[in-house]
Amino acid sequence: MAAPIPLNAPIPLPLPVFKSNEYYTDSQWQTLFALLDAIIPSIVVDTEVTDKNNQLSITEAQCREAYERTKRNLKHAPSYDKFKEYLRVRPVDNPNFVEETKRVIGNISKGNKKELGVVLSVLNTRLGSLVATGSLLPLQEQSLEVKETILQSWNQARLNFWPMLGESFFKMAKSTFLQTDPLFHEISGFKHHTEDYKPGSGFEYEFMQFPAGSETERVTADVVIVGSGCGGAVCAKVLTEAGHDVVVVDKGYYFPPSQLPMTPQSASEYLYEGKGGMQSVDRSVGMLAGSCWGGGGTVNWSASLQLQGFVRQEWADRGLGFFTSQEFQDGMDRICEFMGVTDTGRPNHGNKVILDGARKLGWHAKACPQNTGGAEHYCGSCHAGCGSAEKRGPSVSWLPAAAQAGARFIEGFNVSKVLFDESTGSGKAVGIVGEWTSRDEDGRVNMSDSEGVFRRTVEVRAKRVIVAGGTLNSPLLLTRSGLKNPHIGKNLYLHPAAGIHATFDEDIKGWEGGILTSVCTSFENLDGKGHGVKLEASVMAPHILLYEHPWESALQWKLDALRYRQMANYISLVRDRDTGRVYADPDDGRPVVAYTPSAFDRAHLLTGLVAIAKLCYIQGATEIWSRIPGVPSFVRRRPVVSSVGVGVSVGVNEEGKGIAGPGEGVGEGHADTDDDDIAQGINDPDFVAWLRLLEKTGLGSPRATFGCAHQMGTCRMSARPGDGVVDPRGRVWEADGLYVADASVFPSASGVNPMITNMAIADYIARGVSRGLRRVELKL
Numbered sequence: 001m002a003a004p005i006p007l008n009a010p011i012p013l014p015l016p017v018f019k020s021n022e023y024y025t026d027s028q029w030q031t032l033f034a035l036l037d038a039i040i041p042s043i044v045v046d047t048e049v050t051d052k053n054n055q056l057s058i059t060e061a062q063c064r065e066a067y068e069r070t071k072r073n074l075k076h077a078p079s080y081d082k083f084k085e086y087l088r089v090r091p092v093d094n095p096n097f098v099e100e101t102k103r104v105i106g107n108i109s110k111g112n113k114k115e116l117g118v119v120l121s122v123l124n125t126r127l128g129s130l131v132a133t134g135s136l137l138p139l140q141e142q143s144l145e146v147k148e149t150i151l152q153s154w155n156q157a158r159l160n161f162w163p164m165l166g167e168s169f170f171k172m173a174k175s176t177f178l179q180t181d182p183l184f185h186e187i188s189g190f191k192h193h194t195e196d197y198k199p200g201s202g203f204e205y206e207f208m209q210f211p212a213g214s215e216t217e218r219v220t221a222d223v224v225i226v227g228s229g230c231g232g233a234v235c236a237k238v239l240t241e242a243g244h245d246v247v248v249v250d251k252g253y254y255f256p257p258s259q260l261p262m263t264p265q266s267a268s269e270y271l272y273e274g275k276g277g278m279q280s281v282d283r284s285v286g287m288l289a290g291s292c293w294g295g296g297g298t299v300n301w302s303a304s305l306q307l308q309g310f311v312r313q314e315w316a317d318r319g320l321g322f323f324t325s326q327e328f329q330d331g332m333d334r335i336c337e338f339m340g341v342t343d344t345g346r347p348n349h350g351n352k353v354i355l356d357g358a359r360k361l362g363w364h365a366k367a368c369p370q371n372t373g374g375a376e377h378y379c380g381s382c383h384a385g386c387g388s389a390e391k392r393g394p395s396v397s398w399l400p401a402a403a404q405a406g407a408r409f410i411e412g413f414n415v416s417k418v419l420f421d422e423s424t425g426s427g428k429a430v431g432i433v434g435e436w437t438s439r440d441e442d443g444r445v446n447m448s449d450s451e452g453v454f455r456r457t458v459e460v461r462a463k464r465v466i467v468a469g470g471t472l473n474s475p476l477l478l479t480r481s482g483l484k485n486p487h488i489g490k491n492l493y494l495h496p497a498a499g500i501h502a503t504f505d506e507d508i509k510g511w512e513g514g515i516l517t518s519v520c521t522s523f524e525n526l527d528g529k530g531h532g533v534k535l536e537a538s539v540m541a542p543h544i545l546l547y548e549h550p551w552e553s554a555l556q557w558k559l560d561a562l563r564y565r566q567m568a569n570y571i572s573l574v575r576d577r578d579t580g581r582v583y584a585d586p587d588d589g590r591p592v593v594a595y596t597p598s599a600f601d602r603a604h605l606l607t608g609l610v611a612i613a614k615l616c617y618i619q620g621a622t623e624i625w626s627r628i629p630g631v632p633s634f635v636r637r638r639p640v641v642s643s644v645g646v647g648v649s650v651g652v653n654e655e656g657k658g659i660a661g662p663g664e665g666v667g668e669g670h671a672d673t674d675d676d677d678i679a680q681g682i683n684d685p686d687f688v689a690w691l692r693l694l695e696k697t698g699l700g701s702p703r704a705t706f707g708c709a710h711q712m713g714t715c716r717m718s719a720r721p722g723d724g725v726v727d728p729r730g731r732v733w734e735a736d737g738l739y740v741a742d743a744s745v746f747p748s749a750s751g752v753n754p755m756i757t758n759m760a761i762a763d764y765i766a767r768g769v770s771r772g773l774r775r776v777e778l779k780l
């Protein structure tokens, strides 16, 4: 137990040892790494080239010029030597980069693995190479210069196939580089935990243990809850404190504050569903959902917003009167009070842009309450777990309270089925069954079949079963258990989000401070029916922000990445009207999401992007990236109004990059020196022209991609049996004794970040379950 505690840093978690070369042949791997190498190559001044085949050369003058530009753009520029060292870095020579790439690919679905394998093989044939590159020479034998040109030509291709193919390689290279390159971290100053890191004291969990053996292990309880996330944890506390015998199980594991926040690789490995790499079938939406002890509550950003009136009314109009009742409001208030939800957070630069910018534009923005027990909690790493334990998520507040009242917990328990009473065939749920995987002898979770790790089949028999596995998993569990209701898995809402990021003329260090502490609500009702967007600040970790940063050339991307320290990241998050569905992958049972944001919802997202660009502009952004394919960045030429209101003159556009080029009229302003722009505000003609291009291009392209951390609705609550999966008390229409109590029961998208709504519904459902159990006890 007495592991040495690193000074001022979370205890690192070992990753599973990677068993290499299982999926692809050597030549397939070579082709892949040849591509990644061309995306982020080593870039060296021509007189200093040491390895002609593996270094992209530039002239001394080019290098100097790039450095001068970097110095102008950055308050904390590296020395010239450091700068050259950074350009020289060759990621594919870094064993961590290689291993991480292989690990990521190892965890994509079987189907996707096969697809990628085919592409890699084809690129390695003469004919395939001819089609993809216009040359008979297999891709990996081309020079770096030629490979770069090929990647650029994919970007420009008319057929969407090529840019989309390119995009998946770009993202892989960028994300892995940003996670594994020590020099990038050193120069930018980025740390995945706060400077003054000190772990909070965690709750001493005692999880149930089972000895090795081949027979089914049996446990009995009044209530078994599947999932320790936001819904499950609230149910656990309510039911245990009401005196019932409760068992909570989760397929994920518990990690104490001393191990949080995790490095990006460990966070993907241990905290997220699908190792953090889930995408919709058409790859339009990337998804994050928590899968660990505490579920989404362990990785969420603490934004604690109550459901708005118009959504409550919409749900009440579907016959669900609870949502306009005092009881619902009391529930949300109880939840917020227990978690210490307050808006004392000191906004960081990114969040201040929303608050101050909205004021200047006459829009409405407000501080976003946080569940941090009143603490200021100036920490930007919560997406990788909260080390201070200030964020009062399920593992810090709800589950310990349940434990103190006597709840029992099982981690590492993957539930495969709900069990029904076979004897009567009554459709009454009587428990669950699944597979439990032990930790290893030393309590580690980097799984393998050796080192004392073993699996047991465990059955938990209970009078009531509450499924709270989250929107992606709960419907799959119901289907696996034999339920037939056609609504199961349908009605999937995602709150898809489109992003904008921008640089400012200040030393921001945007990864510090609460991630999401303000929200602009002026565009939330764009159709008169409550569909529209919220504008929020987003997570700043470089591998999440910059992997979306457009790649136009190797040098441009590497240089832009250096400006990370002065960037801010925003999302336009839509309350989606149109839905998708989730079903099981036939190969391995994992959730597959079929969802394509509709034209209707994309139009709203675009309105949000335009609004965010205006917020950034008015607060002095020096360059703005919309990430819309085909729209160059906006580069400001005029004097910048700094946030303290003094005109500062900067010339950020000498590089002539990031603009549409001559003749397109974007960013083609005149380098005035007067203060026009202060008077013009967002009427700056350059900016207006760029916004017009943004709107004209729009988000219609299949290449446009979106993010999502809010999955809802796949077991929707309905007033009548034919309209949904659960009744107004959360009971599954098709079966007795079986309840769903997570975000999947939302009748439609919540519009606000869903946690508080989810918890208040879970609280209500749990109270109903408790009353039902009491009635049974009274009868006995």
Ligand SMILES: Cc1cc2nc3c(=O)[nH]c(=O)nc-3n(C[C@H](O)[C@H](O)[C@H](O)COP(=O)(O)OP(=O)(O)OC[C@H]3O[C@@H](n4cnc5c(N)ncnc54)[C@H](O)[C@@H]3O)c2cc1C
Binding pocket: 226, 227, 228, 229, 230, 231, 232, 249, 250, 251, 252, 288, 289, 290, 291, 292, 293, 294, 295, 296, 297, 299, 300, 301, 302, 303, 304, 305, 383, 413, 414, 415, 416, 434, 468, 469, 470, 471, 473, 474, 477, 516, 709, 710, 711, 741, 742, 743, 744, 752, 753, 754, 755, 756, 758
């Ligand atoms: C990165 C991120 C940031 C977010 N930020 C915010 C925010 O700031 N504000 C907000 O309101 N919301 C936020 N959310 C959303 C919020 O966290 C979720 O809406 C909420 O957690 C959903 O709760 P749930 O009860 O539906 O399921 P979850 O919290 O997802 O919990 C489900 C649990 O069930 C377990 N499970 C699933 N299947 C099985 C099985 N077969 N056997 C055993 N266990 C199983 C999973 O491991 C998981 O732990 C964020 C989400 C993410 C991912």
Ligand SMILES: *[C@@H]1O[C@H](CO)[C@@H](O)[C@H](O)[C@H]1NC(C)=O
Binding pocket: 014, 015, 016, 017, 018, 444, 446, 447, 448, 449
């Ligand atoms: C787990 O991590 C430990 C410590 O780094 C390592 O020795 C061990 O081999 C790992 N186990 C597996 C199965 O990857």
Ligand SMILES: *[C@@H]1O[C@H](CO)[C@@H](O)[C@H](O)[C@H]1NC(C)=O
Binding pocket: 016, 017, 018, 019, 103, 106, 107, 108
């Ligand atoms: C993820 O990668 C690990 C390590 O290579 C592997 O053991 C595991 O089976 C992979 N998981 C999936 C779902 O492919």
Ligand SMILES: *[C@@H]1O[C@H](CO)[C@@H](O)[C@H](O)[C@H]1NC(C)=O
Binding pocket: 229, 230, 231, 296, 297, 298, 300, 301, 302, 303, 304, 305, 339, 371, 392, 393, 394, 395, 753, 755, 756
């Ligand atoms: C994060 O999740 C925890 C646990 O579910 C919850 O207590 C907290 O309110 C959440 N914060 C928000 C709303 O993001």
Ligand SMILES: *[C@@H]1O[C@H](CO)[C@@H](O)[C@H](O)[C@H]1NC(C)=O
Binding pocket: 414, 415, 416, 480, 588, 589, 590
């Ligand atoms: C969990 O169980 C389900 C159903 O038995 C299975 O499809 C899935 O692959 C399992 N997941 C893990 C991570 O073992």
